[in-house]
Amino acid sequence: MIIVIRPHATKEQIAEVIAEVEKLGYTPAPIHGAAQTVVAAIGDERTHANLESLSVLPQVESVLRVQKRFKLASRESHPKNTLVDVAGVEVGGAKFCLMAGPCSVENEEQLLSTAEAVKAAGATVLRGGAYKPRTSPYEFQGLGKEGLRLLALAREKTGLKIITEVLSERDVEHVAAVADILQIGARNSQNFQLLIEAAKTGKPILLKRGMSERVEEWLLAAEYILAHGNPNVLLCERGIRTFETYTRNTLDLAAVAIAKKESHLPVIVDPSQGCGRADLVVALCCGAIAMGADGLIIEVHPHPAEAMSDGQQQVDFAGFQKLIETIPPFLRAVNKSV
Ligand code: PEP
Numbered sequence: 001m002i003i004v005i006r007p008h009a010t011k012e013q014i015a016e017v018i019a020e021v022e023k024l025g026y027t028p029a030p031i032h033g034a035a036q037t038v039v040a041a042i043g044d045e046r047t048h049a050n051l052e053s054l055s056v057l058p059q060v061e062s063v064l065r066v067q068k069r070f071k072l073a074s075r076e077s078h079p080k081n082t083l084v085d086v087a088g089v090e091v092g093g094a095k096f097c098l099m100a101g102p103c104s105v106e107n108e109e110q111l112l113s114t115a116e117a118v119k120a121a122g123a124t125v126l127r128g129g130a131y132k133p134r135t136s137p138y139e140f141q142g143l144g145k146e147g148l149r150l151l152a153l154a155r156e157k158t159g160l161k162i163i164t165e166v167l168s169e170r171d172v173e174h175v176a177a178v179a180d181i182l183q184i185g186a187r188n189s190q191n192f193q194l195l196i197e198a199a200k201t202g203k204p205i206l207l208k209r210g211m212s213e214r215v216e217e218w219l220l221a222a223e224y225i226l227a228h229g230n231p232n233v234l235l236c237e238r239g240i241r242t243f244e245t246y247t248r249n250t251l252d253l254a255a256v257a258i259a260k261k262e263s264h265l266p267v268i269v270d271p272s273q274g275c276g277r278a279d280l281v282v283a284l285c286c287g288a289i290a291m292g293a294d295g296l297i298i299e300v301h302p303h304p305a306e307a308m309s310d311g312q313q314q315v316d317f318a319g320f321q322k323l324i325e326t327i328p329p330f331l332r333a334v335n336k337s338v
Pocket residue numbers: 103129133184185186187208238270273
């Protein structure tokens with residue numbers, strides 16, 4: 001860290017800062033400029049005390065970090081792309097990953113027909129919420145264990161891998177018994193105890209970005225999973241809250257490029273929650289691929305108008321087919337294929 005001392009600080013005040021830096025376990029290296037002094041504090045910022053508290057001293061102008069706060073998630077610690085093995089399906093390499101399925105698991109017919117349709121179009125992972133995080137307690141909360149049973153049945157019938165959301169620590173064990181990927185939703189993206197419990201299962205985890213989460217915070221949440229011994233993390237950009245009202249959320253494609261630059265973890269884009277409009281899904285998918293995403297997670301429903309959740313943003317089977325026909329040139333441009 002770098003501690004910038006105010007101009008006109010006395011020798012005693014500078015000595016006080018140097019002594020504090022030493023006390024906190026760093027090696028101080030003062031640099032006396034013509035107008036101001038800075039003290040470089042040498043040591044690992046991630047394991048040593050945070051020197052930002054020194055800014056309470058009147059002679060300290062500012063304290064600057066040098067190292068990133070995340071380590072295991074960073075490209076510096078792991079320059080090559082991480083490949084995550086989802087029960088035999090590799091995510092993060094040249095093969096682009098398509099995850100698709102309904103927002104919520106509603107019944108057997110709905111789930112199985114969707115599974116067959118998305119599989120025929122090229123998806124390898126079936127999404128479907130059994131436990132739903134709904135804004136209102138009066139809205140459909142998901143089928144729970146029955147939903148998990150139907151997801152397991154869909155896997156048995158189609159061979160698709162399963163991604164489904166885990167909402168609470170209480171559910172981790174039985175959701176992990178069915179899921180090939182555990183989804184941690186936007187509302188739980190900084191529920192650190194849930195992240196730790198999910199990490200312990202060793203299952204791949206798709207970590208959504210929180211609605212008002214900065215990229216650094218998102219990567220620090222991923223760091224929790226990695227630091228608890230689970231390297232199988234998929235980052236998922238799903239839009240953030242902004243002032244815009246044309247869309248439900250603002251899909252932050254710049255964050256996809258930043259996450260790919262800063263981290264070695266695969267990045268998946270969710271255009272469905274990302275904009276909340278079925279008519280924009282294809283365009284956003286093309287954009288996501290161009291920005292370097294490793295996969296997409298898309299809501300697909302046999303009759304979106306009758307969906308029990310998020311009907312306005314789910315594409316029907318024909319819409320999903322159209323998407324599959326539109327993306328190949330974008331995939332070729334980034335040397336990927338489905
Ligand atoms: C979902 O995938 O249906 C969902 C609720 O996602 P998010 O956590 O991104 O809102």
